[in-house]
Amino acid sequence: MTIPIALVGVGKIARDQHLPTIAASPHFHLAGVVSRHADDLDVPAAATIAALKEQVPDLAAVSLCTPPMGRAALIGEALHLGLHVMVEKPPAATISEAERFAGMARAAGQGLYLTWHSRAASGVEPLRQWLSGKAIRRIAIEWMEDVRVWHPGQEWIWEPGIGVFDPGINALSILTHLLASPAEVREAVLRYPADRAAPIAATLALASDAAAEIAVDFSFDQRGPQTWTIAVETDAGHAMLRDGGGRLFVDDAEVAVPEGTEYGRLYARFAEVVAQGAIDADLAPFRLVADAHLIGRRETVAPFRWND
Ligand code: NAP
Numbered sequence: 001m002t003i004p005i006a007l008v009g010v011g012k013i014a015r016d017q018h019l020p021t022i023a024a025s026p027h028f029h030l031a032g033v034v035s036r037h038a039d040d041l042d043v044p045a046a047a048t049i050a051a052l053k054e055q056v057p058d059l060a061a062v063s064l065c066t067p068p069m070g071r072a073a074l075i076g077e078a079l080h081l082g083l084h085v086m087v088e089k090p091p092a093a094t095i096s097e098a099e100r101f102a103g104m105a106r107a108a109g110q111g112l113y114l115t116w117h118s119r120a121a122s123g124v125e126p127l128r129q130w131l132s133g134k135a136i137r138r139i140a141i142e143w144m145e146d147v148r149v150w151h152p153g154q155e156w157i158w159e160p161g162i163g164v165f166d167p168g169i170n171a172l173s174i175l176t177h178l179l180a181s182p183a184e185v186r187e188a189v190l191r192y193p194a195d196r197a198a199p200i201a202a203t204l205a206l207a208s209d210a211a212a213e214i215a216v217d218f219s220f221d222q223r224g225p226q227t228w229t230i231a232v233e234t235d236a237g238h239a240m241l242r243d244g245g246g247r248l249f250v251d252d253a254e255v256a257v258p259e260g261t262e263y264g265r266l267y268a269r270f271a272e273v274v275a276q277g278a279i280d281a282d283l284a285p286f287r288l289v290a291d292a293h294l295i296g297r298r299e300t301v302a303p304f305r306w307n308d
Pocket of ligand 1: 012067089156
């Protein structure tokens, strides 16, 4: 028996990853969608979670694939209906909002999983194990992609607090998982297009008891090949995650990593969360993004154009 789940918001990531992953999942089956537009899927569709639950009484869980704004209302509605909830990153629009979610789930007695898909990339766990017992001297993160490719025409991506931190938080989710001690933002420079409310690039310096130096370079304006790398220098060799964490190199030689996909692992973890009524709600990456905005110096750069 697989768990009946509904997607809420059928946009780019729902179609690229969630739908195919659920279709192949040994744990879940798609029982419906909550969508304003998706009428091409062969499952019940409704405008609200409550309306879908009326159509599909055995619905047990929802996976939120909407933009981060407005998540508290959706999570509240789902929990009130007795549903377990999985949430795309970033968890919310503000820290205060996201901090409520675990308590809401606990009060409702339902499972909650705030996901970090990059943390589930194949090379991340092997790197974490390789780092065990080593002293980290320096970490250099370069996370550079083209917003036009990954978020075509999405105006919400330029809402305050998002911009380049939408992909950047993926790198920070890996970083905070790798480090044995918390990280702090010490310096930040945020580069805002003259006509946008969110940065298109950012440079951060972080510190942690677990790493002497952490340098971070984010861009949302990368043409040609995309760069998603995390390089780690230790007292006993160096390692690099490439392709967003999908490939791992140790002392320049590629290392075999487990089979499987990021979203396959996320849904496997959500199945555990549902079975246990667990709460998996780590906000560490989100706090770093908020702190970068608190202490970041702002620079203005050229206006952004979707069709440049
Ligand atoms: P998207 O293409 O804009 O899709 C979001 C969907 O949410 C919309 O299609 C819409 O679905 C629904 N929605 C509800 N309220 C909305 C509103 N006020 N504005 C816009 N859409 C609204 O966004 P996405 O790229 O899939 O991103 C969704 C989430 O996944 C974000 O948190 C993002 O960070 C995360 N994510 C995205 C990617 C990526 O490559 N794009 C990768 C990993 C994670 P209906 O039309 O069905 O109502």
